[in-house]
Amino acid sequence: MNNEKGNKNLDIKDINILEDLNDVGQKAPVKADVPSEKAVEVRKVVSKLDVPEDDVLKKSIAGIRDVYAEKYKSSDAKVRHDLAVEFLSEAKKKEHTPAVQYAFFMEAIQNYAYAGDVAGIMKAIGELDSVFRINRIEFTEKELASCEKYAKVQNDQSALAEAYAGCYSLALENDLYDAAAKYLNSASIYAKKANNNDLMNEIRELNKDMLVLKKEYALVAGSFEKLKTVPDDPAANSAVGKFYCFTRGNWEKGLPLLAKGQDEKMKQLAGDELKNSVEVPEMTKLADGWWALSEERDYRLNQNELRRRACFWYDKLLPSLASLEKIKVEKKIELACSSFGIKRSSLNLPKGAVLAFNFEKNTIVKIGATPIISDLSGQKNDGIIHGVKFVKGAAGDAAEFNGKDSYIEVKDSKTLALDASLTVEMWLNPLDFSIRRNPYNKCYGGEGTMTIEVSGAINFFTGATGKDAEGGYMGASSSKALLPGKWSHVAVVRDQKANRIAWYFNGELASETPFAMEVKASKLNILIGKGYAGAYSGMIDELAIFNRALSEKEVKDLFNMGKKSQSF
Incomplete structure (x- = not known):
């Protein structure tokens, strides 16, 4: 080789x-x-x-x-x-x-x-x-x-x-x-x-998981064998179905088995799920059903897994809910995340945060089969994880992107429609400058997009069209360049009152660009780790977006926090 x-x-x-x-x-x-x-x-x-x-x-x-x-x-x-x-x-x-x-x-x-x-x-x-x-x-x-x-x-x-x-x-x-x-x-x-110590640590964690799975599998191995000869055996279907749903988190594989099992309550809920209804009343019934089951004494051993399934349906329901019903469901999701040991907020952020990911493993939860990273800003702009690995970073854990098909997607929301001042900050450790790449992408003709040029400098594109199209946008360059394989803290501040876009590198002002354009918000989702130019190759840590222009001191404080390996 x-x-x-x-x-x-x-x-x-x-x-x-x-x-x-x-x-x-x-x-x-x-x-x-x-x-x-x-x-x-x-x-x-x-x-x-x-x-x-x-x-x-x-x-x-x-x-x-x-x-x-x-x-x-x-x-x-x-x-x-x-x-x-x-x-x-x-x-x-x-x-x-x-x-x-x-x-x-x-x-x-x-x-x-x-x-x-x-x-x-x-x-x-x-x-x-x-x-x-x-x-x-x-x-x-x-x-x-x-x-x-x-x-x-x-x-x-x-x-x-x-x-x-x-x-x-x-x-x-x-x-x-x-x-x-x-x-x-x-x-x-x-x-x-x-x-490779990082990989060794990852393998040790995988080995711990495997030992648990192997032990749990041994308990139901007889049921797996039973189903080979008696595929409709209720007890075996229940045992194997619970193994897939609760131990493996594979509900797609487990639900058909639970629907043929001996537990009548789970059998009913599993059967209802297999109808694949997208009607709000039916999804509400499923969410409430799994949640109610998690509260029953006989099911307390699997309470977290049952709550995860309830949250899978509650998460689908949220866009259709309003007022008190929405608050009620959000409270249940918060309670579930708390019981999973998932961090959902941070007190270490300057005011005005609308999105904040510190990429720590205790901010990640699975909703169904989908891994979700929690937004620590309190605005509930959680991210959907696509093929991202989590490794040692600038402060605790960081997200690692492969430069091909790994990214985090944040659905558009009212709090992310930033048509006035804003700040986007993060720690970056890029690995490849062979092509232009996007560590952060929303709308270069709207709220803004970061593009790492082949020189290592970063451009922030923003504009007045509210969509990605020719014309109606401008770019502001960082002037300073990132270095491959090295951590750098970067922050871009669009200050509409001062009519400028400022770049900060490692807490210090790097460049300023006059900016008097009126910004129009888009309806596009945020993509972290890929965008219009190319997929990002490298690591990102401590990413946050604010709906105002942070001061130089506030940017410096965020840099110093990461420099001390403190995660927000």
């Missing part, structure tokens, strides 16, 4: 079983300093093909090796890596027969292995799995094992460790606990070889 392609870290998300089918991409601008229109990409579900017969596959592989015989003679890692990239591109072409497609995938994987690119291997396996019916766990294990001998440098060892950690996640999703333990052990071995 000596080529530079083989030395990039692998994102665990690369080997998830399921892809996000409704991801929204945002097209990069044509001009270097001009934001552009957004484009929406929808990935469609395609039925998979069967794996070709061995004899047909061998002929296809032989044909490929014959056509590319000269390149196969090369022992240069870069040549073989380029060949892998070319093969992966060919594998996606519909003009080839399934056997030739599969053969191109296999040869791409083999050449990535020769070049020592673990990330390339995982990408190719992921794309192979999207086209053909393969046993992804066994397939991945085999290919990673063949790659181990090339893992000589620390970056490659870390990539291998994360890939095995991904196999662990796949095994858990399929209730293969012995296999999960084996993969986690392999992940631990390579994390140690890489001296």
Whole structure:
């Protein structure tokens, strides 16, 4: 693993079983300093093909090796890596027969292995799995094992460790606990070889979770076996259904089982859920039903899990509620979060905060299967987490974005419609400046968007159209630049009274730009970690937005708090 392609870290998300089918991409601008229109990409579900017969596959592989015989003679890692990239591109072409497609995938994987690119291997396996019916766990294990001998440098060892950690996640999703333990052990071995302490700590936490799951699974293993021969057994359905819903948090898998179980109250609620009603009265009935069950003495052992399910439905109801009913539901959600040990507010913020994420793990809660990060401003602008990892940051934990498809989405609200003065501040630790990237994005023709330029400087675009479109906006540059792999505290202050936009770097005023434009609020959601220019690669910590222009002292105080590793 000596080529530079083989030395990039692998994102665990690369080997998830399921892809996000409704991801929204945002097209990069044509001009270097001009934001552009957004484009929406929808990935469609395609039925998979069967794996070709061995004899047909061998002929296809032989044909490929014959056509590319000269390149196969090369022992240069870069040549073989380029060949892998070319093969992966060919594998996606519909003009080839399934056997030739599969053969191109296999040869791409083999050449990535020769070049020592673990990330390339995982990408190719992921794309192979999207086209053909393969046993992804066994397939991945085999290919990673063949790659181990090339893992000589620390970056490659870390990539291998994360890939095995991904196999662990796949095994858990399929209730293969012995296999999960084996993969986690392999992940631990390579994390140690890489001296990657952050990854080692993450693996230790995963191991704790796995031991709990393995213990809980052992209690219901007999029920799993029972369902193989007697699929309608009420007791077995109840036991396995509770395991999926309460232990694994997989209600989609558990509800059909609870609906066939012996617990009449859960059976009724599960049956009602499976009707998939979107009517307010039915959703209210479900939310209140699960909440009421959590209050009963016989269900106290699962109170938190039942409240989580109630909150899943209450969260869906909130937009349709008003006045006292809305307050009542919000109080229940607050109570539930408190019982989960989830932090929901902070007293360490200057006044005027409308959004605040400190990215600590105790601010994250799962509503159904969706991880939510709590807004500590008190304005309830919680964020929906998409593939973000949480690692050691400037002050406690931080959010890590992979520069591809990880981000946090905050739904638009009245408190985020900022058409007057504002302040946006955060700690940034970027990893890549190869393209323009957005750590924070709402509306460059409205409230504002941050764009990190390839120079490392940051532009703040804001405007009078209230939408992302050509014209009607202006940019203010930070003048100072971020450094890759280094934490910097940044704050942009749009002061409508003083007609200026000011940038602060590490508590000090860096630049000022005259600004007399009238701002129009948009109806767009806030995206943290991606935007119109490109997805952010790196870490973000202690992000907050205020509906006023903070003073230089207030910005300095926020910087000093983070400098002392104090989270708000």
